[in-house]
Amino acid sequence: MSRRSIPSTLSLAILGLVSREPMSGYDLRKIFTTTPMGHFSASPGAIYPALRRMEAAGLIEGNTERGDTLRPRRTYAVTDEGIGLLKDMLSWPVTHNDVVWRLEELMLRFAFMDGLLGRKVSLRFLRELTARIMEYIPYLRRHLEVQREHGRVNGAYALEQGIAKYEATAAWAERVIEELEGRRPRGLS
Amino acid sequence: MSRRSIPSTLSLAILGLVSREPMSGYDLRKIFTTTPMGHFSASPGAIYPALRRMEAAGLIEGNTERGDTLRPRRTYAVTDEGIGLLKDMLSWPVTHNDVVWRLEELMLRFAFMDGLLGRKVSLRFLRELTARIMEYIPYLRRHLEVQREHGRVNGAYALEQGIAKYEATAAWAERVIEELEGRRPRGLS
DNA sequence: TGAGACATGTAATCGGTTACATGATTCC
């Protein structure tokens, strides 16, 4: 795990998508508006500046088509450096803070993992994820007691929703581990 | 549902907390660092400016203690206008976009609902939430098929996690509805 | 030739992050 990083989750999504196949900003916007791929802003004011930043950082490379016109099309492809950073970020360990604050980003990392890194890395990721969630849940349960003691009925219920979310994610991770290990038939959601 | 609103989720959390009892910025920071109350930045650079904005907007009112010193303590209490806005925001219907992009904010709204509005409003909220989730899941399932057709193994799994999260939330909501209606004993998470 | 999809951009504004700075009170 190195310290190299990327500013935002949006950038990670862009880097991951562009690493699968070269794309224009418009293609990215289409993906963000028409698929559940993360829920990223498809606003041009977010995507085009992000592409320029990443190009300036050497992570992607733009190729201009129709360059003579006033409305050229630019297709971006990932560079070796971009692939390096992406692989590096996808290899990061799953931390407590990831689980608390960035669960969606973790899922994004997982979604891009199989193309660039092996099944083993996916498995390690899932085991770490499960471990971090299992460490976190008791803390949430203690606060659930506190909410109840204070008579915060809805506060307690809302916490229960959080716990249910983490439990469902841990159960999902365990199921996927079994499937990836071949100990269980695959693909029945 | 009026159009009046507040800029950020952080502001909603602050308004809700301050509406329960007057608090200083420091008190808020402590809550954000030591409890799972949302996961808000406890950074002074976020909280103190937010308090000033909300005071300027007339939603809260600061009371300075120790005003003669260079390090006064300011305790903020909600104003009538603040209560009005909060009640209004808590009464908003649950929309598709809320479910897709702001599930955590929905839970925050729910957590503050019982103090200011009746059990009936909580029940309506939960029914709307369940309905919006049930409408959303088939869309996610269709995209799950697309991921599988494209051979995106991890992509499909990541989507399954999303679906599992929504299913767990819908199940939670249905359970809470029954408990609030008295059709089921309460409080066993 | 017009509609609709394709395609990229900018400017103003705003809130959050990070890092830094500093003072007050309590209690041993």
Place this chain on the structure above:
DNA sequence: GGAATCATGTAACCGATTACATGTCTCA
């Protein structure tokens, strides 16, 4: 009197949102 905790703030920077602006291609 020193440590820990209480307590508030600011400045630089940055990325996202919103709204606006505009050009290009395809096909009926």
